[in-house]
Amino acid sequence: MNPLDLLDGAVASASQRTGRFVSRHPRSLTAAVVIALGGFGATAFGLAPLEADDAPIAQRVVTEIVAPAGLQAQVEALAEQELELYRTDLTRPSDTAESLLRRLNVNDPGAAAFLRSDAVARQLLDGRGGKMVQVRTNASGELDELVARFAAPMPELVSTRFTRLKVTRFGGGFKATRELAPLSAEVRMGSGVVRTTLFAATDAADIPDAVATQLAEAFATDVDMHRELRKGATFSVVYEALTADGEPITWNAGVGRLLAAEFVNDGQTHSAVWFKEGDSKGGYYDLNGQSKLRTFLSSPLEFSRVTSGFSMRMHPVLNTWRAHKGVDYAAPTGTPVRAMGNGVVEFAGWQNGYGNVVHIRHANDRETVYAHLSQIAVAPGQRIEQGALIGAVGATGWATGPHLHFEVKIGGVQQDPLAVAQGSQAVAVSPAARARFAQLAQAVRTQLQVAQSLSSTTYGE
Numbered sequence: 001m002n003p004l005d006l007l008d009g010a011v012a013s014a015s016q017r018t019g020r021f022v023s024r025h026p027r028s029l030t031a032a033v034v035i036a037l038g039g040f041g042a043t044a045f046g047l048a049p050l051e052a053d054d055a056p057i058a059q060r061v062v063t064e065i066v067a068p069a070g071l072q073a074q075v076e077a078l079a080e081q082e083l084e085l086y087r088t089d090l091t092r093p094s095d096t097a098e099s100l101l102r103r104l105n106v107n108d109p110g111a112a113a114f115l116r117s118d119a120v121a122r123q124l125l126d127g128r129g130g131k132m133v134q135v136r137t138n139a140s141g142e143l144d145e146l147v148a149r150f151a152a153p154m155p156e157l158v159s160t161r162f163t164r165l166k167v168t169r170f171g172g173g174f175k176a177t178r179e180l181a182p183l184s185a186e187v188r189m190g191s192g193v194v195r196t197t198l199f200a201a202t203d204a205a206d207i208p209d210a211v212a213t214q215l216a217e218a219f220a221t222d223v224d225m226h227r228e229l230r231k232g233a234t235f236s237v238v239y240e241a242l243t244a245d246g247e248p249i250t251w252n253a254g255v256g257r258l259l260a261a262e263f264v265n266d267g268q269t270h271s272a273v274w275f276k277e278g279d280s281k282g283g284y285y286d287l288n289g290q291s292k293l294r295t296f297l298s299s300p301l302e303f304s305r306v307t308s309g310f311s312m313r314m315h316p317v318l319n320t321w322r323a324h325k326g327v328d329y330a331a332p333t334g335t336p337v338r339a340m341g342n343g344v345v346e347f348a349g350w351q352n353g354y355g356n357v358v359h360i361r362h363a364n365d366r367e368t369v370y371a372h373l374s375q376i377a378v379a380p381g382q383r384i385e386q387g388a389l390i391g392a393v394g395a396t397g398w399a400t401g402p403h404l405h406f407e408v409k410i411g412g413v414q415q416d417p418l419a420v421a422q423g424s425q426a427v428a429v430s431p432a433a434r435a436r437f438a439q440l441a442q443a444v445r446t447q448l449q450v451a452q453s454l455s456s457t458t459y460g461e
Contacts, residue, residue: 086136087135088104088133088134090129090132091125091130091131091133094129095129096125100124106143107142108142111143111167111174120165121165124146124167130250131149131150132150132249133146143167144168145166145168148164160182161180161181161183164178181244183244183249185242186242187241187259188239188241189238190202190207190237190451191235191236191451193234194230194231194234199212202215210252210254210255211253211255213302214239214257215237217302218272219270219272220297221294222263222268222270222292223265224418228266233266235261235263237258237261238260238444238448239257240256241255257274259444260274260448271286272285273287273441275429275440277429285429289434289437289441290428291428293427295386296340296421297386298421300337300368300406301329301331301335301338326405328403328404331402331403333374333395334375334393334394337391337392338387339368339385340417341360341362341368342384342386343361343368344360344382344384345378345383345390346359349380350396350397351371354369354397354398355371355372355373356372357373357397358391360384365411367408367410368409369405369408369409371397372393372394372395372399373391373392373393373394374392374395374396375391375392375394377391378391
């Protein structure tokens with residue numbers, strides 16, 4: 001048979017078999033074709049040479065003017081202005097005229113010489129440090145003006161006035177002036193939660209120590225901050241922040257008076273608001289108009305640490321277990337001691353284990369005793385008012401360290417001083433002032449609610 005005929009027969013036979021396979025397995029064939037083509041594609045990619053494309057890349061440049069019209073004119077106008085620089089700092093006890101000006105980046109030997117020689121300007125570096133200083137210089141670093149602000153020289157004016165000392169360039173030299181100016185008060189609010197101590201809580205709430213002390217004093221007859229303060233107690237305060245020419249002051253703790261407060265301790269809520277009636281000194285009242293001030297103060301010292309309460313104890317000198325019928329206040333030697341109430345000095349001098357001691361006779365057969373004093377500031381027979389200075393803390397007599405031993409006697413029998421203070425009489429707002437007080441109390445309630453919201457925001461409670 002002709003080979004070509006054989007080949008044609010084989011091809012025809014294969015074609016018939018292929019047709020039958022396609023009709024029976026169409027999906028298998030399709031997959032095989034795809035795989036085959038994929039393999040060829042991969043092979044083609046693998047064998048294709050990598051050649052650089054010399055065709056240029058199309059580029060488009062966009063230009064847009066972003067500077068405002070007239071900018072060049074503005075720059076030229078600014079260049080013609082004289083440059084003035086302001087800097088501020090606090091004086092230090094070790095400062096000289098040169099060191100202070102150097103710290104303020106003032107390069108002016110003439111100004112330093114003036115601060116040393118002028119009688120008024122020299123007060124800037126006299127006394128304590130902490131004076132607030134602001135300087136204005138020219139572009140060369142020479143002094144144009146210096147303004148210093150510090151406490152008023154008279155203690156009775158410290159909370160209401162400040163000293164403004166000014167040195168200005170005048171002609172070919174300088175001139176210095178000094179004046180007293182009024183402080184301004186800004187109302188601030190704060191609140192906190194007691195975790196350990198009152199001062200730790202006020203520190204955490206960024207409330208100044210002076211406000212914390214006033215807070216303790218305002219509620220002293222409601223809560224014994226030494227023995228009755230509970231973890232979780234909350235407080236809200238409204239107080240004055242003092243400024244001099246708009247700048248917060250650095251002396252007198254930077255604050256004025258506590259204006260209002262609320263204290264919640266052991267489930268009981270106490271309130272206090274400052275109110276001045278007529279020509280009176282003013283004082284704290286609760287929101288119902290009852291005075292927080294009693295006929296007896298809660299403590300002969302301002303808020304301080306109590307080392308021994310009214311209870312049994314081991315006597316530190318005699319080494320015997322005996323009743324301690326008084327309260328011991330630990331305080332540095334020289335700390336002022338104040339009278340608990342109006343009365344007459346019955347004894348002032350040395351008395352055995354008491355050392356230097358003062359006895360004061362009060363109304364209703366009451367007597368107070370102040371022992372271990374380093375100094376005595378009263379004399380027998382002298383009539384004194386509540387809060388008056390009667391001496392200073394010391395360690396005389398049978399004392400192992402500086403502290404005040406304090407007693408209250410009723411009918412000659414020692415009583416718990418704190419209980420006596422809390423049970424003493426309070427004074428109410430007069431009928432003539434009740435309407436004005438009611439308006440104040442309503443405003444205070446709103447302010448305290450705002451202060452409480454600050455606590456919720458800060459502590460997430």
